[in-house]
Amino acid sequence: MPINFSHVFFTYNPKSPFQSNALKDINITLPEHRFVALVGRTGSGKSTFVQLINALLSPTDGYVKIGDYINHPEKAKKAPKDLSKEQKKAWKAEQKRIQQKHKSKDIKALRKHVGLVFQFPEYQLFEETVEKDVAFGPKNFGDSKEEALKKAHQALEEVGLDSSFFTRSPFDLSGGEKRKVAIAGILATSPEVLIVDEPTAGLDPAAAKDAMALFQKIEQAGTSVFLVTHDMDLVAQYADEVIVLENGQVVKQCPPSELFGQDLTQYSLQNPHVFDFALRLEKRGLKLNTASLRNVDDLANAIMEAKK
Amino acid sequence: MSRFTMGRYVPYNSFLHRMDPRLKIYSLIIFMIAIFVNYPTWAMTYTMLGILFVMTIVLLRLAHMSLLSLLKSLSSLWFMVVFILIIYIFVPRYSEANADWYFLIGTYKVYWESLLEAGKVMLRLIVMLSVSMILTATTTPLALTDALDWYLSPLRWMGVPTPILAMIIALALRFIPTILEDVERILKAQSSRGVDFKHGHIFAKFRAIISLIIPLFVSSFVRSDELANAMECRGYDPTSKRTKYRKLHFQWWDLFEFVVVSAVIACFFYVAFGHFDAYATWWGLVTK
Amino acid sequence: MNIIEVEHLKYAYDKNSKPAVDDVSFTIPAGKYVTLIGHNGSGKSTLAKLLSGLITHYEGKISLFGQPIEKADNAAIYALRKKMGFVFQNPDNQFVGSTVRDDIAFGLENRQVPHEEMDGFIHTYAKKVGMEDYLDQSPENLSGGQKQRVAIAGVLAMHPELVLYDEATSMLDPVGKRDILDITFHLREENPNLTVLSITHDVEEAFRSDYVLVLNAGKLVLEGTPAEVFSHTEELKKIHLDAPFFLSLKAALKAKGMEIPDEIDTEEKLEEFLCR
Known part of the structure; x- marks a missing residue:
């Protein structure tokens, strides 16, 4: 599903002492069927960015086009005064095009296609059983009870929870299992675009690895995956492409190897461990080929190569 | 935010x-x-x-x-x-x-x-x-608590545990923004699972509210439990005497x-x- | 002197379930930075609750500061807690005050520090953790890392002999995590008598500590210096614990035929060795 940001601005609490500009003039077409990482320091506008894709927020100015759905400001913008007649006409036509009227079912259709897994999603669980909770999404999007349960079972198996979990209470599970149930709750609606916000936060390394492997599998099955994270090791390891947000603007969009391995203080980011080590070696005069650096094994290969 | x-x-x-x-x-x-x-x-x-x-x-x-x-x-x-x-x-x-x-x-x-x-x-x-x-x-909520504490203080002579009351009010005020954030987060999470909080007939609305209330209760209970542990470990004992950092003049x-x-x-x-x-x-x- | 002595400690949440902590014994001498690692559900957090006196009905023996804890003696537990500081996992749920200033003051009020002395303490310790410019900020305007720094300041203001981190960094982003560790190492340089027990699943932190305890399914499976513990690669893999970056790199290089002498035991030394 093509996603396109056009002159998007977003301001929190406009015209109040708490006013803050989260996004400033974002123009970007998001890549499809790829594993994309969205990075930037706290407050750079990442979470606002992803909520616009899911129409949980509406832009203050500009618009976001997600497939056929246009997420536009609540009120149409008034034309500037100094326009000629033709310009005014063109302006009006443009406003008419953007200001789609959305019915409840349009928004639901959008959210079915764009799945958003929030940080600490285990706090959204509420049903008596695991399967019911996972089936909640599909049911909201119009599936019958049986269909929804079938989808729920599939999604649960996909995240690695077998049938022994189906009828248990989600509140009796461990933290890592709860997280899996919550993720299954989004996967059950088989979204075309999956956005995950810090999915590994608070998990132990083994559970974190499982979660990332799952997203990788989903991406390979043809879903676009957007990973919002502070953890650059994950970015280096999994992402095909990285988008850097800084101060409400997109400042870089490139493959991870192009971003990493240089001084990143200008973006308030730190290099992944492997790139950091490569950079330190480089400073001492050992130049490595970092073009396809993802993990420790690649780093060892690059070092062996350079030492030859 | x-x-x-x-x-x-x-x-x-x-x-x-x-x-x-x-x-x-x-x-x-x-x-x-x-x-x-x-x-x-x-x-x-x-x-x-x-x-x-x-x-x-x-x-x-x-x-x-x-x-x-x-x-x-x-x-x-x-x-x-x-x-x-x-x-x-x-x-x-x-x-x-x-x-x-x-x-x-x-x-x-x-x-x-x-x-x-x-x-x-x-x-x-x-x-x-x-x-x-x-x-x-x-x-500030803090100043309000202090003032309420001051107004409540005569009750101490009647055996009302006013420092505890003041602590309860202070904690409630402290956690209002945190819990509002929880509300917003859960609201958004359920919205992206297809819950419509604005439209729909009464039964659907009731379901929508349930999907908000239960997670909110769960997270609030977790919070209060952890907070109680943290307060205890930081030496809070409701029955013993405490000094006061904020004094009104x-x-x-x-x-x-x-x-x-x-x-x-x-x-x-x-x-x-x-x-x-x-x-x-x-x-x-x-x-x- | 041993700050913590634990002998044959056993605890189950209810009678029929498997014990969460199962026959664990260890000692922690004064002035050491000890990490306790294990994946979620290994019994780490239960152990933390036992050591802090939040759980009292256990089997076995716990001594803190050379003094055995009497299980039902609340007054004694309160007295012991005066020498201990705790930093928990969730930054929000331990932030008691409405502002940074008030949160640090909370502990001081509990210890009945006179009103006149409080501001001095607050400034000193906020400065130690780099939060002196945020004294009047409320928690919703702070990042998780900043809130944890405030928690540390609150702990330090009590002059504890033992600081216990219960997964204090697990909810933080990498920058917040690094800040907390840097502050902790710095504090230990300043005060070598400070004992730190950090319950964590961050192997990098464990690698930098003095002594490592590894817990799995309620049992203590490995203990020793980081070098000793992490040399048991296979055992650690079995219980889903990764090796720290340095060791996995060293192992990968060795596997590819590079010969690295044993005395190369830090990242810096490896850097130097590779560029020779």
Whole structure:
């Protein structure tokens, strides 16, 4: 599903002492069927960015086009005064095009296609059983009870929870299992675009690895995956492409190897461990080929190569 | 970042912000009394409420707030206003003396006094809400707690555990923003699972609310449990004595403000309870 | 002196379930930075609750500061807690005050520090954790890392002999995590008598500590210096614990035929060795 940001601005609490500009003039077409990482320091506008894709927020100015759905400001913008007649006409036509009227079912259709897994999603669980909770999404999007349960079972198996979990209470599970149930709750609606916000936060390394492997599998099955994270090791390891947000603007969009391995203080980011080590070696005069650096094994290969 | 909500503290450095919180609570209470006492005649009622209204506007100005944006944000208030107006028209209220004082819509009698009554209630509502908003916008929750603590302190002599009460209030105020953030997060998470909080029939709405309430309870219980553990580990023992970091100091200008506020309220009370009719007195002076 | 002594400690949440902590014994001498690692559900957090006196009905023996804990003696537990500081996992749920200032003051009030001395303490310790410019900020305007720094300041203001981190960094982003560790190492340089027990699943932190305890399914499976513990690669893999970056790199290089002498035991030394 093509996603396109056009002159998007977003301001929190406009015209109040708490006013803050989260996004400033974002123009970007998001890549499809790829594993994309969205990075930037706290407050750079990442979470606002992803909520616009899911129409949980509406832009203050500009618009976001997600497939056929246009997420536009609540009120149409008034034309500037100094326009000629033709310009005014063109302006009006443009406003008419953007200001789609959305019915409840349009928004639901959008959210079915764009799945958003929030940080600490285990706090959204509420049903008596695991399967019911996972089936909640599909049911909201119009599936019958049986269909929804079938989808729920599939999604649960996909995240690695077998049938022994189906009828248990989600509140009796461990933290890592709860997280899996919550993720299954989004996967059950088989979204075309999956956005995950810090999915590994608070998990132990083994559970974190499982979660990332799952997203990788989903991406390979043809879903676009957007990973919002502070953890650059994950970015280096999994992402095909990285988008850097800084101060409400997109400042870089490139493959991870192009971003990493240089001084990143200008973006308030730190290099992944492997790139950091490569950079330190480089400073001492050992130049490595970092073009396809993802993990420790690649780093060892690059070092062996350079030492030859 | 949560949305700007009415009733939230707005950090400015105004005269009202610097005022002693105890004095502010005192002023709020007597302002409220002045709003709700009955004045002798209609003319006096509207004069006194008018004075209060003007005072409110001045106070709003001092607090860097605008009445207009305040009224706009209180959309439910407008519903109330229309509701009250309709009720007073269809369930007329008038005294025997003014039973002839009406106008006709078609053949329906609308009593002038009903409209005056409705106007009074509306004015009271607006002034009351405004001054409460002024208090919360100019006083940090912390200062409010300290002030409440001070007002509660006499109860200690009756064996009421006021430090515990004060701690409960302080914690509640501390966690309001945190829990509002939880609400917003859960609301958004469930929205992206296809819950529609705005539309739909009653049953669907009920389901929507359940999907919000249960996770909210679960996370709040987890929070309170962890908070209790943390407080215990940090040496909090509700039964033992604690020293105080924040102490309120009454300044000389607070005394001055206290006198002014009390003097103003005394005037209002004189009018209300002394059945003082300024217009009649004035008329008496003129015709003498 | 041993700050913590635990002997045959056993605890189950209810009678029929498997014990969460099962026959665990260890000692922690004064002035050491000890990490306790294990994946979620290994019994780490239960152990933390036992050590802090939040759980009292256990089997076995716990001594803190050379003094055995009497299980039901609340007054004694309160007294012992005066020498201990705790930093928990969730930054929000341990932030008691409405502002940074008030949160640090909370502990001081509990210890009945006189009103006049409080501001001095607050400034000193806020400065130690780099939060002196945020004293009047409320928690919703702070990042998780900043809130944890405030928690540390609150702990330090009590002059504890033992600081216990219960997954204090697990909810933080990498920058917040690094800040907390840097502050901790710095504090230990300043005060070598400070004992730190950090319950964590961050192997990098464990690698930098003095002594490592590894817990799995309620049992202590490995203990020793980081070098010793992490040399058991296979055992650690079995219980889903990764090797720290340095060791996995060293192992990868060795597997590819590079010969690295044993005395290369830090990242810096490896850097130097590779560029020779």
